[in-house]
Amino acid sequence: MSHFVAGPIDDILKSGVVPLVLAAPLLLALLYILVPHFTSHAKLRKYPGPKAAGFTRLWLAKQVRMGKRSEVIHKEHEKYGKFVRIGPKEVSIDDPAALAVVFVASKNRGLFNTRNRAEHTRKRKIVSHTFAPKSVREFHPYISNTVAGLLRKYDAACEKAEKNPTASSSQYGERMKGWAVVNTLDAYNALAFDIIGDLAFGEPFGMIERDFQDTVEITREDGSTFYAPAVQILNERGEYSATLGCLPPWIRPWMKYIDPWFARGLASVNNLTGIARTRVNKRLKEGAGDRKDILSHLQNGRDAEGKPMGVPELTAEALTQLIAGSDTTSNSSCAIMFYIVSNPRCHKKLQQELDSTFGPQGISGVLDYEDVKALPYLSACIQEALRLHSTSGMGLPRIMTQDTEVCGEVFPAGTILSVPSYSIHRLKEYWGPDADEFKPERWLESEERTRELEKALNVFSYGPRSCVGRNVATMELWCFILTLNLRYDFRLVEENQKLEVVEGFLRKPVECLMGIKRREPVFNV
Known part of the structure; x- marks a missing residue:
C-alpha cells in the first residue's frame, strides 16, 4: 500500500507541479504589487520616499501600528523634502499652502466620516447650528460645573499633602515634599469624558467623582449590558482604525484572524458604539427637560426638508461627539500643561498675567470664556502647545476625485494626499530656526x-x-487652563521629564506625573 502511494507522489515531485503550485500565489502577489507600480501609479514614481512604500501600504501600516506615524513621516520629509511618497498611491505634502487645495478638492456616516457630499452637507446643516456661538454659550454652565468637580478633587489632594508633607517625598524624592502628585492625564481624561458626557448625553459619566476611574456601562445590540474602561476602549479603537485604514482593502477582513490585536480593536469599535447606545437610550427614555445641550440641539435640529434625525442617526452623531470631544481635549489639555510647566519662565510669566488681570483675590470658580479669551499670553501659550503637540498629526488623508494641482505638482485622480500637521508645525521657514522650541512669544x-x-x-x-x-x-x-494656573502651582515630578506620546488616530500622551499645590488665596468651589 505504501509503495502504491509513494510511487505517484514521487512522480508528481519529479514533474515540478508542486513547486509550480507553491510559486503561483507568490507570483500573483508580485503581479498585484508590481503591475500598478509601473502602470496606474507610474506617475507617482518620481516622488521620493521609503522604497517599500512605493510598492505596498504595509510600510505605512507598520509605522501606524508602532504608534509613531507622524514622527517617522516627519523624518522622511526632513530627508527628502516637501513631497514624500508614503504609499503606492499616497503622497505626503509638507507645505501649509497645500491645505486649501487638499481639504477642499477631496472625496471623503456620522458627520465626521460621511463620504457622500450631499449627505455631509445635510448633516452639517443640522450639527453646525448645535455649535454656533449662541448655542455654545449655553454649554458653559455644564462645563463649569464639571471643572468645579475636578477642582474639588485637586483641592482635597492638596490639603492631604499639606497635612502630611512627607508622603509624596518618600516616594518621589525631596523635590515633591508638600506637593500632591497626580497623573494629570488620568484627571484630564476624566474631565473630558465627563464634560462631553454632560453635553452630548445629558449627564457626566461620573469619572471625576470616582477618582478618575473610567469604567462605564455598555449596551450590546441585543440589549444586554456590561461594564468596561472607556479610555482604553477609545484608545484601542483609534489605534485599530488608523492601522486598518493603512492596510490593503483585501486583507482588512482577515486581520482579526491573523493578529489578536485587531480582534481587540474591532471589539473596541463595537463597544464604543455601545457606550453611545446606552446613553442615548437613557436620555430618550428620561427626556431632556429644560437642558440646552448638544443632544437637545441635535434632537431639535432639522435638515433643509424639515426632517429630524432618527434614533440610529442620532446615536451615530452622539458617538461622533463622544469621539471628537473626549480624548482630543484630554490629550491637548495634558500637552498644554506639560509645555507650560516644563518651561518655568513661561509658567511664571503666564501666572503674572493672570494675577495682574484678576487681582490678588483670584477666582472662586470657573470664569466665562468672554472674560478669558482676550488674554494674550494665555492664548499664546495654548496656541504654541497645540502647535508642538499636534493632536491630529497625520493630516487626515484625502482622495483626489480629479487631476489636482498642489504646490506646482499635478496629481492624478485617485491619488491620496495628506498634509501632516506635525510636520508643517515644525517648518523652519514658517516658524523660524527655533521651530522645535516652546516659545509663546512668537505669537505676540x-x-x-x-x-x-x-x-x-x-x-x-x-x-x-x-x-x-x-x-x-x-x-x-x-x-x-486659566483656572488651573491661577488656582494652583504645578511642578514636574522629575526636572528633565519628557512627555512620551503614542499615536493611534490621535497623538496621545502616555502619562504625565505632576506635583500640585494650592496658591493663595484658596477658595471653595
Missing part, C-alpha cells in the same frame, strides 16, 4: 506675524470638514 510679535502663523497652524483641520466643535473645544481649553 505683531498682528501681521500672527496672521502668517495662523495660516500654518492646522489644529482643527481645514475647509468644510474642519472640526465643527472647535468653539466648544476652545472654550473648554481656555477656561480650564
Whole structure:
C-alpha cells in the first residue's frame, strides 16, 4: 500500500507541479504589487520616499501600528523634502499652502466620516447650528460645573499633602515634599469624558467623582449590558482604525484572524458604539427637560426638508461627539500643561498675567470664556502647545476625485494626499530656526506675524470638514487652563521629564506625573 502511494507522489515531485503550485500565489502577489507600480501609479514614481512604500501600504501600516506615524513621516520629509511618497498611491505634502487645495478638492456616516457630499452637507446643516456661538454659550454652565468637580478633587489632594508633607517625598524624592502628585492625564481624561458626557448625553459619566476611574456601562445590540474602561476602549479603537485604514482593502477582513490585536480593536469599535447606545437610550427614555445641550440641539435640529434625525442617526452623531470631544481635549489639555510647566519662565510669566488681570483675590470658580479669551499670553501659550503637540498629526488623508494641482505638482485622480500637521508645525521657514522650541512669544510679535502663523497652524483641520466643535473645544481649553494656573502651582515630578506620546488616530500622551499645590488665596468651589 505504501509503495502504491509513494510511487505517484514521487512522480508528481519529479514533474515540478508542486513547486509550480507553491510559486503561483507568490507570483500573483508580485503581479498585484508590481503591475500598478509601473502602470496606474507610474506617475507617482518620481516622488521620493521609503522604497517599500512605493510598492505596498504595509510600510505605512507598520509605522501606524508602532504608534509613531507622524514622527517617522516627519523624518522622511526632513530627508527628502516637501513631497514624500508614503504609499503606492499616497503622497505626503509638507507645505501649509497645500491645505486649501487638499481639504477642499477631496472625496471623503456620522458627520465626521460621511463620504457622500450631499449627505455631509445635510448633516452639517443640522450639527453646525448645535455649535454656533449662541448655542455654545449655553454649554458653559455644564462645563463649569464639571471643572468645579475636578477642582474639588485637586483641592482635597492638596490639603492631604499639606497635612502630611512627607508622603509624596518618600516616594518621589525631596523635590515633591508638600506637593500632591497626580497623573494629570488620568484627571484630564476624566474631565473630558465627563464634560462631553454632560453635553452630548445629558449627564457626566461620573469619572471625576470616582477618582478618575473610567469604567462605564455598555449596551450590546441585543440589549444586554456590561461594564468596561472607556479610555482604553477609545484608545484601542483609534489605534485599530488608523492601522486598518493603512492596510490593503483585501486583507482588512482577515486581520482579526491573523493578529489578536485587531480582534481587540474591532471589539473596541463595537463597544464604543455601545457606550453611545446606552446613553442615548437613557436620555430618550428620561427626556431632556429644560437642558440646552448638544443632544437637545441635535434632537431639535432639522435638515433643509424639515426632517429630524432618527434614533440610529442620532446615536451615530452622539458617538461622533463622544469621539471628537473626549480624548482630543484630554490629550491637548495634558500637552498644554506639560509645555507650560516644563518651561518655568513661561509658567511664571503666564501666572503674572493672570494675577495682574484678576487681582490678588483670584477666582472662586470657573470664569466665562468672554472674560478669558482676550488674554494674550494665555492664548499664546495654548496656541504654541497645540502647535508642538499636534493632536491630529497625520493630516487626515484625502482622495483626489480629479487631476489636482498642489504646490506646482499635478496629481492624478485617485491619488491620496495628506498634509501632516506635525510636520508643517515644525517648518523652519514658517516658524523660524527655533521651530522645535516652546516659545509663546512668537505669537505676540505683531498682528501681521500672527496672521502668517495662523495660516500654518492646522489644529482643527481645514475647509468644510474642519472640526465643527472647535468653539466648544476652545472654550473648554481656555477656561480650564486659566483656572488651573491661577488656582494652583504645578511642578514636574522629575526636572528633565519628557512627555512620551503614542499615536493611534490621535497623538496621545502616555502619562504625565505632576506635583500640585494650592496658591493663595484658596477658595471653595
